[in-house]
Amino acid sequence: MSIRAVASKDFLDARRARIVWFVGIHYTLLIVLFFLQVRLDGAEGPPDLLVALWNMVFVGAVFVPAIALVAAYLAIAGERESGSIKRLLSTPISRRDVVLGKYVSRAGIVAASLLLGFVVASMLAVAWFDSFPAAALARIAALTTLYALSYVAVAIGISAATATRSRAMVGALGFYFATNLVTLNDDVSGLAGIEYVLNDVFELGIGREPIQFVGMLTNPTRAYLVSTIGVFPEDLVGRMDLPAPDDLSWYVQPEVAVVILGIWLLVPVLLGVKRFERADVS
Template sequence: MSTLSVAKKDFLDVRRAKVVWFVAGIYTLFMVLLFYFGQRNVPEPRVESQLFAITGIGALVIPLIALVSAYLAIAGERESGSIKYLLSLPNTRRSVVLGKFLTRSAVVTGAIVFSFALAAVMALAWYPSLEADVFAGVVALTILYALTYVAVAIGISAATASRSRAMGGAIGFFFVTNVLTMLPGFSIIAAFEYVFNSLLDLGVSQDGLEFIRALLSPTMAYTYSTALAFPDSMNGIPEDIPWYLQGEVMVVVLLAWLVVPIALGLWRFGRADLG
């Protein structure tokens, strides 16, 4: 019950955070524009095409929504000292972390569901078919992807004692998992390839390096997982990829990113000296 009480109190705070709604509004705007212009002057517009495009945009925008909504959830209260009041009630440190995660997850999920609901209305009005199976698959995978970044942000917030450190941790995580794993040539994966293949001569395949990339980046895991939602003809992922790059495995990777940061945050916050 204390977890729910923390979540209810926290919801009153996070719903007033204008920056969260601003970033979420940008995502919704992209969604509306894609579905509007996707059917303009097109003889047979396809919902699949717009959903495929929005997964690419969401791969970059959704981490921002999730991180912005959650990175100060605990660190902000620790810096202001209000965490002592929160813990003076019959709340444990565990209930604080889990309650904050529930609240921020609900806010981010609500923003995503609202965006896709608008898209569904537009699809029913302007497109020949909603293509409900693809639509539902993309929504489910996108929500799971968003929750991984909420979990990371909560974990960072629970492990840090100040706003500046939490912000630095969130920015650093986004930079490493999105920028340094995506850029060709200059990236963490290029460094791994140099060490494994040039220095150690281990002969790690490109598929193996891609698996490392997916392990290091929820964004890459999400990208591979979307193969579960789209037909083979348009998901852009080769059909002959090894089993460890298949969509089902990528869902497991995303679930790991959902659980591990929260567990680490619980461990670190439980050991923290709150003064």
């Protein structure tokens, strides 16, 4: 068997996981609601589709990781706990093929669940707004998909490193809480803690941008939000109280954030392969 065979079999099994589609449909419904809000607010003037797209980014930052983690955190750990992984490994297939095949399968499921939201957003943009910035929407869809696949990679890495469902669940929930829910409030985020220790306790006087770069490296949600800044014009970025790319150092530019998301897509899977190859599944 090969990576392709593992992915094909897993896709047919995993696509019946209703909770993935349940979360994906709710993501689409939230997009509709935010688009509708902007449409109704446009009663006093032309509705701004770019504002609706920014709302779509914010919704994605919260819900896309949930879709990805739910879809993938039991991909390997669930089979290890049930014992079915032994039958899979008894065939001519390597542990590396198992991890990579599971990743390909779950990444495909997540991408398919997000596709519905992107299609609906495109239809609403054409129906409700005077202009249709197809390039901006396509870039947001691409960045959101890359963001989702980075969380799939994290979930697969966690699943490959744990032997039970409960441990995989704790790992996935802990990662989501640390990199997403806490991130939404800068006052209690990990970066706020780092800034407090470095500048208030040790009085090192480190600037905001180096700390932001650390946040991008250690948190795919921050990398995603920074990557999307380059999609929007400067006037909207200013209205959203976000820094313009021209005002940022090179290492916190949207393009750098995209590269960091690509690293998040690869590294957790590779670490999962190494950990699973050493795991005792007997």
